[in-house]
Amino acid sequence: MECKNCELRQRQYYCANCLRNHLRDFRSKxxxxxxxxxxxxxxxxxxxxSIESSRLLRAxxxxxxxxxxxxxxxxxxxxxxxxxxxxxxxxLRETLAQRRRTLNAARLLPPQSQTLTKESQExxxxxxxxxxxxxxLVQELVEVFHVVEVGxxxxxxxxxxxxxxxxxxxxxxxxxxxxxxxxxxxxxAVITHTIxxxxxxxxxxxIKLPFEVSWSCRRxxxxxxxIGAGRGSEPWAKxxxxxxxxxxxxxxxxxxxxxxSPSRTPSASLADxxxxxxxxxxxxxxxxxxxxAMLLYNVCYLAHSQGVEIPLSQAGDALxxxxxxxxSGELGRRSHSTTPLLLPPTPPSFTLDFAQVxxxxxxxxxxxxxxxxxxxxxxxxxxxxxxxxIVEEEDGWDVVELGGEEGFG
Numbered sequence: 001m002e003c004k005n006c007e008l009r010q011r012q013y014y015c016a017n018c019l020r021n022h023l024r025d026f027r028s029k030x031x032x033x034x035x036x037x038x039x040x041x042x043x044x045x046x047x048x049x050s051i052e053s054s055r056l057l058r059a060x061x062x063x064x065x066x067x068x069x070x071x072x073x074x075x076x077x078x079x080x081x082x083x084x085x086x087x088x089x090x091x092l093r094e095t096l097a098q099r100r101r102t103l104n105a106a107r108l109l110p111p112q113s114q115t116l117t118k119e120s121q122e123x124x125x126x127x128x129x130x131x132x133x134x135x136x137l138v139q140e141l142v143e144v145f146h147v148v149e150v151g152x153x154x155x156x157x158x159x160x161x162x163x164x165x166x167x168x169x170x171x172x173x174x175x176x177x178x179x180x181x182x183x184x185x186x187x188x189a190v191i192t193h194t195i196x197x198x199x200x201x202x203x204x205x206x207i208k209l210p211f212e213v214s215w216s217c218r219r220x221x222x223x224x225x226x227i228g229a230g231r232g233s234e235p236w237a238k239x240x241x242x243x244x245x246x247x248x249x250x251x252x253x254x255x256x257x258x259x260x261s262p263s264r265t266p267s268a269s270l271a272d273x274x275x276x277x278x279x280x281x282x283x284x285x286x287x288x289x290x291x292x293a294m295l296l297y298n299v300c301y302l303a304h305s306q307g308v309e310i311p312l313s314q315a316g317d318a319l320x321x322x323x324x325x326x327x328s329g330e331l332g333r334r335s336h337s338t339t340p341l342l343l344p345p346t347p348p349s350f351t352l353d354f355a356q357v358x359x360x361x362x363x364x365x366x367x368x369x370x371x372x373x374x375x376x377x378x379x380x381x382x383x384x385x386x387x388x389x390i391v392e393e394e395d396g397w398d399v400v401e402l403g404g405e406e407g408f409g
Contacts, residue, residue, distance in 0.1 A: 123339065127340070131331070131332035132332075133332075134205055137204045138204055139326070146168065146170065149165070151164035168193045171186060175316040176289070176361045184248060188246045191295070194295070194318060195295070198322070201325070205302075205306070205335060208230075209230075209298040209301060209345065210229065210230060210236050210237075210301055211236070212229075214228070225245040226243065227242065227294045228243065234346050235354065239290070243290045246288070289361055289362050293354070293358040297352070297357050301352075302325055303321050304352075307328055308324050308325055
């Protein structure tokens, strides 16, 4: 490789002779320039010594000015804090004076406990007056609709008594298992009477029911009644589809079994409900059973709101349960519209499940075919034969078989 200085070819990347000469030249130049540099530094030092006192004075003045600015900023901040504290102190003094005036004025007033006690007594008297007025209206309502129990006998001589049949307006409202034994027109009429009676009763008592009744002609009491769930967060609230509370004149249109889910029920509008014959008979049977269960559930909730607990085994006897409501000692004391207020339907204290009522409504056997406690198997068999004979004689209806443990008794 050639040296860039002497252009001598050799294996090293540099030439020792050239490098030695270069170092010598560099040292000589450095010595030459260092002497000039030292001279200039000495000359500058001598010049700075003449102005050093003035430079120190300017630096001290700048430092003092900076301290003054900091002190001015701190003083302004302290003044602002003092002003805000003066304003707060002035506000506290005014508030304290206002409280003193209020306290002096309160000392001149009568004791609040007496005033509250008086208002509570007036509210209690008003609630009691409303309760009595509601009781009177309910008694008149019972007399107008003529809700009575027909037949039956009391327990005499150790023999168990027999329950009669409850009527409204002279018509018998059977339990769900006995609906087959009555013509559809009578069922429609007695259910309509019961709906009107229940509507007026809830209006007098100020109770909101879980399921709401509507009419096919979109006017109260005009057309065919339909029923569906209102607003709520309980399991019954999912049954939003409308279900009929009436039967057609076709004998096959009798309740058989409930719909398996709310989505499978007919969801026809109220305007289309004026022609129920167009609905398949099986679907209409299911819808009627579901609607009847909703009506029974409303009655049970109304009884609960008035302090009457209806067990599942007695939920099917709607008129008997309504009579128990009208005779309750707590009638009219609790409501959704007046104090003491009730919780929206249905509260946690109401433990009856609509699914159980629906299942029991579909599985309800005829009342005449049930074995009551205290009866022997032979008596039950005789009663069963009699009930079968009675059912066979009525319009060619099917024989009612004995039911199991499910259903209303």
